[in-house]
Amino acid sequence: MSGNPEGSQHLSRRRFGTAVAGAVGAVALSGQALAADGATGTALSADADPARGFSGGGKPEMRGSWVATVANIDWPSRQGLTAGEQQAQLLARLDEAVARNLNTVVFQARPTADAMWPSPFEPWSEFLSGTQGMDPGWDPLGFAVREAHARGLQLHAWFNPYRVRNDTKAEKLAADHPVKLHPEWLVTYGGKMYYNPGIPEVRRFCTEAILDAVRRYDLDAVHFDDYFYPYPAVGQEFGDESAYQEYGGDFTDKAAWRRNNVDLLIQELGQGIRRIRRRVQFGVSPFAIWRNSSTDPEGSATAGGVETYDDLYADTRKWVREGWIDYVVPQVYWNIGFTVADYAKLVPWWADVVRGTGVNLYIGEALYKVGVTGQPAAWFDPAELSRHLTFCEDYREVRGHMYFSAKLLPQDPLGAVSRLVSDHYQQRVHAPRR
Numbered sequence: 001m002s003g004n005p006e007g008s009q010h011l012s013r014r015r016f017g018t019a020v021a022g023a024v025g026a027v028a029l030s031g032q033a034l035a036a037d038g039a040t041g042t043a044l045s046a047d048a049d050p051a052r053g054f055s056g057g058g059k060p061e062m063r064g065s066w067v068a069t070v071a072n073i074d075w076p077s078r079q080g081l082t083a084g085e086q087q088a089q090l091l092a093r094l095d096e097a098v099a100r101n102l103n104t105v106v107f108q109a110r111p112t113a114d115a116m117w118p119s120p121f122e123p124w125s126e127f128l129s130g131t132q133g134m135d136p137g138w139d140p141l142g143f144a145v146r147e148a149h150a151r152g153l154q155l156h157a158w159f160n161p162y163r164v165r166n167d168t169k170a171e172k173l174a175a176d177h178p179v180k181l182h183p184e185w186l187v188t189y190g191g192k193m194y195y196n197p198g199i200p201e202v203r204r205f206c207t208e209a210i211l212d213a214v215r216r217y218d219l220d221a222v223h224f225d226d227y228f229y230p231y232p233a234v235g236q237e238f239g240d241e242s243a244y245q246e247y248g249g250d251f252t253d254k255a256a257w258r259r260n261n262v263d264l265l266i267q268e269l270g271q272g273i274r275r276i277r278r279r280v281q282f283g284v285s286p287f288a289i290w291r292n293s294s295t296d297p298e299g300s301a302t303a304g305g306v307e308t309y310d311d312l313y314a315d316t317r318k319w320v321r322e323g324w325i326d327y328v329v330p331q332v333y334w335n336i337g338f339t340v341a342d343y344a345k346l347v348p349w350w351a352d353v354v355r356g357t358g359v360n361l362y363i364g365e366a367l368y369k370v371g372v373t374g375q376p377a378a379w380f381d382p383a384e385l386s387r388h389l390t391f392c393e394d395y396r397e398v399r400g401h402m403y404f405s406a407k408l409l410p411q412d413p414l415g416a417v418s419r420l421v422s423d424h425y426q427q428r429v430h431a432p433r434r
Helices: 006-014 016-029 083-099 140-150 200-216 241-247 254-276 308-312 316-321 343-354 384-392 413-424
Strands: 034-036 043-045 062-067 104-110 154-159 163-165 186-189 192-195 221-224 281-284 360-365 398-403
Touching (some): 083 104, 083 140, 104 200, 192 200, 200 221, 241 254, 254 281, 254 316, 308 316, 316 343, 343 360, 384 398, 384 413
Parallel strands (some): 062 104, 221 281, 360 398
């Protein structure tokens, strides 16, 4: 964040066209279909809203934490643990959320073009065993859904759409990884590997890989963070010129074509989710600066170096205005009064963006900055995060907060978590729903 049973995989990846055709057919019929809960084997109707075993009162409010699996940030603590050890650590993450009166866990199910469930599209994640494609002997996503719900927590499954690896070590990819079967899908940029968002087949593949989890599990939401086209690497050009020439059509501006590619991903995935199970939410947690006001008078009063519209080709404001997503969680990872990007200026800007749209606004909070050397002085004040929540009380559009990241809840840096819980989370409440 600034985030398979081999027998079935071999056939599905080598016969991608067949797999997608079948999946699209399933989506078309899904209004009547039953989606199997992979953790329990129980058939759940597409519109079911089973009891969560939770009876908290009060106005619904998002209180979430991100559980990052990429690079073993939050879970599991290292690669190669036994299934029992991994399960115990995951249960601890869920129990920590309950202990702090949170109500949502955002579990990273697809960190790097891989899977934390038995996907027919992509290999098992290497962050489990240390070897991509190695079956861990259990189903982490199914387990997370079941155990979260047993604790009265929502489970939002977090997917990274285009990242393949955070390095260029192609030899560590599973032998039947999609980019080995389709090397034309791959772009290496900034020392990392990505699927090329400009290839329509890639977009369809990524969409169907994600929708597989929606069909299988009783998810409360599908969640993206801030990674679409990669963050700019100085002096390098993202290698999609051939795709632009082939698929750019009438676009005379490559930037506009790239934004359209991401727009299509968001729009089509949202439509697919709603066809399969209407109550499942679709949320995005973008970098908080859409555009600076110096670039666009409708932008925020910030002077950040990255603008999602121009640098990541993600028109996040459009997705809210068009109603393509159900919630937005801008990562307002700065303190109140920070000159370049002031929390107290960004929150009102986002409140204005969502006003009247029906899209829920939650604020992403930088718990990871508290007490960290090199951060501004505000982050050494245990009350900074609590002040954020107090500030947001003046904006009725703000319906809650998410914290990066989960492992810091029990660590409670400077007592900041205990402070915000004491000030704001004394009782459990439900998380909002669609």
